[in-house]
Amino acid sequence: MTRFIAQRLLAALVTVWIATIAVTLLVHVVPGDPVRIMYGSFQTTPEELEAIRVRLGLDQPIWIQYAKYLGRLLQGDLGRSIVGDQPVLDILLVRFPMTLALAMASLVIAVAVGMSLGFLAAYKRGTWVDAGAMILAIVGVSMPHFWLGLLLLFLFALTLQWLPVAGGDWMSLILPALTLGLANAAVLARMTRSAMIDIFDQDFVRTARAKGLSQTLVLYRHALRSGLVPIVAMLGLQFAYLMGGAIVVENVFAWNGVGRFAIEAVFARDYPLIQGFILFFATVVALASVIVDVAYAFLDPRIRYS
Amino acid sequence: MTTETLDPRSADADAPVAASARRKPRSFLAALLRSPSGLIGLVIVGLLVVCALTAPVIAPHDPLRMAAGPRLQPPTWDYWMGTDDFGRDVLSRILYGAQLTLQIGVIAVGISLTCGLLLGLVAGYSSGWTERVLMRLVDVLFSFTEIVIALACLAIFGVGLTNAMIAIGIASIPFYARVTHSVVLVEKGKPYFEAATAAGAGHLRLIFVHLLPNVVPTLIVVGTLGVSTAVLAAAGLSFLGLGAQPPEPEWGFMLSASRDLISRAPWMMIFPGLAIAVTVLGFNLLGDGVREALDPRQRQR
């Protein structure tokens, strides 16, 4: 188990390390002069641009730039945003709690709705309940996040006026969390159903039935406990998708999270901010997948006791 | 437990006569049409293609001409889906938008399928170091998620619909590479592959005669489902303003333009969103249908 966790942590570290290489290369593959693209709109003179280039270290060979970047990174320095002229880390840290709140709320909705729907469909396989749940799920999967968001906004905020359009308090979290949560619930429902159908076809479920156990025991003790293992294993990926979706949903609801800034940064070609965002995002997703892996390992005795 | 059958031919000991009357597999198309999802998906995708091809003929108005009608006109007999804030006909824009959507699907999936297939095949076939390094890299990129990779690409190329298509294509390469890799591993592990090796087959024969024909069906399924992901992603980027630029009649962009007018002109929001959702649904259903048609055992899934 310890070895397993150490392995997963190492894997996460490799992910982050590759991300640092990727973001360093990012600035170098930009067609044209990154300094001009970034600062050109401020009508800077060639001398000033040259000074910026030296200050950013862009005049040096790439491996030196990378080494220095890593060095600064270890001191918690992600560079300064060009547009806002603030430290990138500060921006991310201020905004991240908003994104995290959104992501967690959505995850809860997705897991609660998606897993129960999928489990129900698998249990009632081949009936109209199954068919209905799966139609709902495939429609949900096909629905763009942002459209679902706009529809909910139109219905609950503008027409019924039950909930605020935007803001920052918990009331205004409901709509974005619902949007992101329901969209991911649909994906999760499909995955849960197929995982549970696999489990229901397993020999050990037949053994449990042959023992004459009650339906409840067969379902929850034998099938669901076993089914949780593959389902939880899929949650890591699901969380990454959810974080990706948050970028869009934050923009629909003007939710002041990390994602909104990322889009603005891409528009403004604010490379330090973009670099910081990608690195930050990769780190969060990698950590989340470590947590999920540990949870998964805990559920599976084959890993827990090895 | 295997399902035991009482087919007089299959249960027959081993008369070398044959299995002549054994049920022949239905043709692929027939199987596709028999599955409800395949049929509905095929109809939706077919309609989309027809709309895209005949848009110039069937569109009642010029999608780009401003003030073709009154501004913010609710749906009427002249303007079935109403008009937008520039007085453009929403229906015509949606019909022309089908062209863009198909283009996005084909280009994005084309890029990711080709590169992903190549990567996955090389990694899966080569095994050893090449495989480990390639797949480790692919896994890491995969964990960045498609939207972040697409954003990074757009940060490099700059915004625009063409760039967005390419960005989405690139962003999905890790996914296709992983799928290909895992299918190649499964096929490589089957005895027929070892049997071909034992018969003396060389690399080219092993790859093109044995592996590829068994890998491609899965990729057709994944590619079909992938069109829906690509369409969603492109609409998302356009919605964020990173993809299509005015005045392109792109659905995601139209949605974005409707945001400030939702209460005054909800039709500007409802119809483009519906177009995206139905298109995506169509490709999802078609993908499910193709999967079922290729593998009858999956029918219950």
Next chain:
Amino acid sequence: MSETLLSVQDLTVAFGRGPERNVAVKGLSYDLRKGETLAIVGESGSGKSVSSMALLGLLPPRSACIESGRAMFRDRDLLTLPEADKRALRGDAITMIFQEPMTSLTPVLRIGLQLTEALVEHKAMSQREAEARAREMLRLVGLDQPERRMRQFPHELSGGMRQRVMIAMAMAADPAILIADEPTTALDVTVQAQILNLMRGLKDQFSTSIILITHDMGVVAEMADRVVVMNRGRKVEEGPVSTLFTAPKEAYTRRLLDAVPRLGAYAAAAEPRRVVEAPAPVGDTLVRARGMSKTFSSGGFLFGRGGATTRAMQDVGFELKAGETLALVGESGSGKSTTGRAVLRLMELDAGEVEVDGVDVRNLSSSGLRKARRRMQMIFQDPFASLNPRMSVGKLVAEPMTIHGIASGSELDGRVEELFRRVGLEADHIRRYPHEFSGGQRQRIAIARALGVGPKLIVADEPTSALDVSVQAQVLELMLELQQSLGLAYLFISHDMAVVEEVSHRVAVMRQGRIVEIGTRQAVLNAPAHAYTRALLAAVPVPDPARERQVLPELDVGTLPMGALAEVAPGHMAAQ
């Protein structure tokens, strides 16, 4: 005659509806008496499992349908019983054990819970009482440290141990009827012997009636009092075990019994059974293997790490002459398949030498190796998976000849047709695809494919173990005939001692990656020098109910000599 416990009448079960409907069991009737073991025997597709699953209501719902019949047990019809009543009988009065011990226990639950839950459910025991009973049962089925076993998870136990747990679970409720569905098919022969002993002992102790579902006539002869023979969903014949074996009434039963290989049937002959008039003589040495070793390490993360390693082969060496069959026998994990692959260099060795037809296989370049493969071909165990499903069988048979440039165009077509006829298939099936053929036919196709390039050596990895006995007999016959007319050398990998006796000139017994005994077939099988060989031979169930049923010998693994080979007689070596 003792009283009838269960009476099945006119049972018909079908899968699917309408035109897709497949009848699995048709009008089956039999009685099970108190305290007897009734064997239901049949080949695959005979409906033997389905009929028993139907009794307990364990058939897959919605796809299977019991169309008619009655199954009277304690004056009630099991088939029409409400689900709640059926559930009360399942796991209490009627219990079941299954074929696959590896997948039949829930992986995420402790053994203790799985053993006790049925007792708590049916016998209204407290958890503490149930645990005491479970410990007692674990001791009864011969598992040591019952306290520890209760806390373990299934993956911590071997297949044989898991099957013991399954038996403990089934017997804990003191059932009236135990249904055992191929209980030893997935187990090695020495483990099978232990499980069969255990079942016999428990049956007497608990006076349980057993319905034993099996395909293995040896197991039937060892275990059954009466036998029901099934074929294609129908009962063919029913009778006491001795009458059935000595005087079968139906032609099908006779054919089935004739096809069963019997260990000892060829003990008197030095050579395999002659099937052609003038068999090709055994020639010069064709394969020389020395010191072959291979260690597998479980795949590492990132760039590999020192994970768990298994020594698949250690210092394996043998010689094989042209026209001769050397059988490699052993249980699962003994390294016999690895050895076969190593000879063909389908896998790279850590150490050792392999020479085939004067060519040093290990030092060939990759193009040289491809050329050399013309001399050595392979036949695989699973005829369903070893043929590429997307190639027509004609193309499959032609492929090796195309690769080695032996023929092309109409000449190739002609040779493919000729090969088809040679292995007993019709030439006009050439354009069909593998899934249109039965298992035995597919194995013929695989043989035709190997023959096309005129090989001198064929490595046959369990070529008949996926086939029904009647089909197995035909495929073995074909292989013998081909060897004797073409002078082929076979490296014949098998776990079945009776099959080995029928086909081989020489035998090598493998255990844990080593050859523990090697010599002529008569020397090794008739006068085994190594304790493991003796145990293997003694554990084979004998398809002869007249023989007095002895306790099948069990193996003391700890004391087996696993050292270097030494000569015990000329040409006969055993590990010391």
